[in-house]
Amino acid sequence: MAPPSGPVRAPEADGVAGARIRTARKEAGLTQQGLSVAVDVSRQTIISMETGDYAPSVYLAIKVARALGVTVEALWGRET
Template identity: 45%
Template sequence: METEINSNMVRKLRRWNELSQAELAERVGVSRQTIANIEKGNYSPSVHLALEICHVLNESVERVFGREQEGN
């Protein structure tokens, strides 16, 4: 069974940090389209990219990319 990332957290946290997709992309060194695809769940980032995104968003990997817990 493939682990599904909580891609909506990237979008929520990006917006909470008042960043556009383009701004987040620039800060982590990828294209805006890459961020859009991560948010849609169409692309799973590499470990390095996931860590960069978490650093910019100031969040843990578990919060940003962890599986959704029941009841949360």
């Protein structure tokens, strides 16, 4: 059975990860549009990640982290 195509909605909103993404994006001096261009997705996808409504693929998570100059764990890792 093939996985569903299209965006994957997070099972529940992850506001912590969204806040981390937003903070890292601003610290990198990027707008939502700028980050979307850097990782080749729509601005709406960036908005959805920042609100915690979108769970990116591993590939996209790596692209976002690299564009922001941080690790994937710094953005989506769980607080311990």
